[in-house]
Amino acid sequence: MNEASDARAAMSADEVRATLDALRAADLPVHGGRTLAYVYDSGLADADALGLEALAMFAGANGLDPTAFPSLLRMENDLVASAGRILDAPDGFVGSATSGGTESILLAVLAAREGAPHVSDPSMVLPTSAHAAFLKAAKYLGVRAVLVDVDPTTLRADPEAMAAAVDDTTVLVVASAPSYAHGVVDPVPEVAAVASGRGIRCHVDACIGGWVLPHLDHPHPWTFALEGVTSISVDLHKYAYTCKGVSLLLHRNPALRRGHLFASADWPGYTMLNATMQSTRSGGPLAAAWAVTRTIGDAGYARLAGEARQATLAIARGVADIDGLDVLVTPDSTLLALVADGSCDVFTVADEMLARGWFTQPQMAFRDVPPTLHLTLSAATAPSVPDFLEALAQATEAARAAGPVSVDPALAGLVAAIDPTTLDDAGFGRLLGAAGLAGDDGSLALPERMAPVNALLDACPPALREALLLGVLDRLSRPTPS
Numbered sequence: 001m002n003e004a005s006d007a008r009a010a011m012s013a014d015e016v017r018a019t020l021d022a023l024r025a026a027d028l029p030v031h032g033g034r035t036l037a038y039v040y041d042s043g044l045a046d047a048d049a050l051g052l053e054a055l056a057m058f059a060g061a062n063g064l065d066p067t068a069f070p071s072l073l074r075m076e077n078d079l080v081a082s083a084g085r086i087l088d089a090p091d092g093f094v095g096s097a098t099s100g101g102t103e104s105i106l107l108a109v110l111a112a113r114e115g116a117p118h119v120s121d122p123s124m125v126l127p128t129s130a131h132a133a134f135l136k137a138a139k140y141l142g143v144r145a146v147l148v149d150v151d152p153t154t155l156r157a158d159p160e161a162m163a164a165a166v167d168d169t170t171v172l173v174v175a176s177a178p179s180y181a182h183g184v185v186d187p188v189p190e191v192a193a194v195a196s197g198r199g200i201r202c203h204v205d206a207c208i209g210g211w212v213l214p215h216l217d218h219p220h221p222w223t224f225a226l227e228g229v230t231s232i233s234v235d236l237h238k239y240a241y242t243c244k245g246v247s248l249l250l251h252r253n254p255a256l257r258r259g260h261l262f263a264s265a266d267w268p269g270y271t272m273l274n275a276t277m278q279s280t281r282s283g284g285p286l287a288a289a290w291a292v293t294r295t296i297g298d299a300g301y302a303r304l305a306g307e308a309r310q311a312t313l314a315i316a317r318g319v320a321d322i323d324g325l326d327v328l329v330t331p332d333s334t335l336l337a338l339v340a341d342g343s344c345d346v347f348t349v350a351d352e353m354l355a356r357g358w359f360t361q362p363q364m365a366f367r368d369v370p371p372t373l374h375l376t377l378s379a380a381t382a383p384s385v386p387d388f389l390e391a392l393a394q395a396t397e398a399a400r401a402a403g404p405v406s407v408d409p410a411l412a413g414l415v416a417a418i419d420p421t422t423l424d425d426a427g428f429g430r431l432l433g434a435a436g437l438a439g440d441d442g443s444l445a446l447p448e449r450m451a452p453v454n455a456l457l458d459a460c461p462p463a464l465r466e467a468l469l470l471g472v473l474d475r476l477s478r479p480t481p482s
């Protein structure tokens with residue numbers, strides 16, 4: 001090879017495979033039911049295999065033009081029809097497939113903004129428990145987020161306080177079914193009534209619950225059965241147990257969707273025509289979702305939802321017997337938030353669980369809610385609930401023996417003095433050094449045990465935590481050194 005060139009010789013297929021395997025070895029497992037956030041595992045190997053076949057078959061097909069790839073349009077319309085059926089959609093409803101919950105939410109906010117062109121300073125009223133995707137939508141789309149505290153006991157949205165927050169600029173009111181962080185379903189009938197009473201839209205974020213709750217006997221209505229609900233998001237890449245990259249956004253009628261459709265004839269290429277944010281859009285995830293939902297079927301999803309729900313309730317009962325831990329709030333669906341008493345801290349429990357082969361997700365303190373451990377329960381975890389509880393009891397015992405993690409006062413002082421608005425790369429580099437998180441080349445070196453770092457971050461006000469973590473993200477996403 002030419003010495004001066006940095007061209008890279010092709011790898012053999014076996015080398016590629018071996019390298020991919022080695023890379024993946026450092027990841028959390030996506031199967032086996034021991035990763036209790038990020039991934040959703042049905043435990044159905046045949047359904048997974050069929051989804052992957054469909055993914056490969058349609059990976060190169062492009063949803064950019066529904067007339068060129070009618071297969072994709074058909075599968076999308078089939079999926080929207082299935083979702084409409086379980087979400088009580090009325091005649092005339094419509095929906096679009098997106099790349100994920102965040103895109104569904106961005107589009108719901110966009111449609112609401114575009115649907116109220118007379119409002120020059122649009123805003124949306126959100127319970128503080130709403131997913132951060134709405135705050136991203138606020139930032140991207142210039143729709144002000146008006147945050148309303150949830151009820152301090154139930155952690156559910158407070159419809160009266162939300163009603164009081166609605167004003168002439170409000171274009172959207174939001175509820176979750178359930179909230180990601182705490183797993184409770186908002187009082188959607190009351191929230192939707194607040195919206196419809198004022199002629200405003202109401203979006204129900206059922207990204208995580210939309211494919212589960214319809215199969216459980218949840219006592220309160222939250223779907224399109226409520227007149228005031230104008231749109232619902234539901235992620236197929238969560239509890240429909242399909243490959244990443246598919247969510248659905250449903251609207252009560254076509255007029256409500258109109259604001260997120262895009263056309264441009266004002267360039268020299270083909271007339272751009274998109275229902276979602278993407279133009280080129282792989283058919284793979286959509287086809288996988290179609291295949292997996294067809295092969296599992298309603299009865300299959302009812303069984304899977306029941307298993308995940310039973311696992312959730314069994315863990316909640318088991319936690320009651322573990323000294324030092326409690327369930328934050330009674331779960332409405334298949335998500336749990338666990339809280340520690342003063343004898344230990346959840347960050348150390350998370351480290352101890354990871355050491356035992358279980359991933360649980362730390363959540364920082366927020367307003368009056370202390371730090372929690374988030375658990376998303378999949379059907380595949382159900383058979384291992386006793387193992388999980390045994391590991392959790394041991395992990396909590398170890399955390400109690402160690403006592404609550406403490407933050408080095410010198411480091412805490414250093415961090416507290418940072419102005420998040422002026423933290424630059426050099427300042428961030430010095431901080432990493434002081435915190436012992438700098439590798440030899442100045443890059444970020446994450447420690448084995450995250451509890452001290454998490455405790456430090458937990459003590460930071462949100463704006464500072466954001467600035468610090470943006471620094472982390474920036475340092476992490478740098479080209480691989482040659």
Ligand SMILES: *Cc1c(COP(=O)(O)O)cnc(C)c1O
Pocket residue numbers: 099100101102103105131133176178179180205206207208235247
């Ligand atoms: C996961 C989730 C989202 C965001 O979905 P992504 O697919 O991660 O973009 C939004 N709302 C809720 C309630 C969620 O659980």
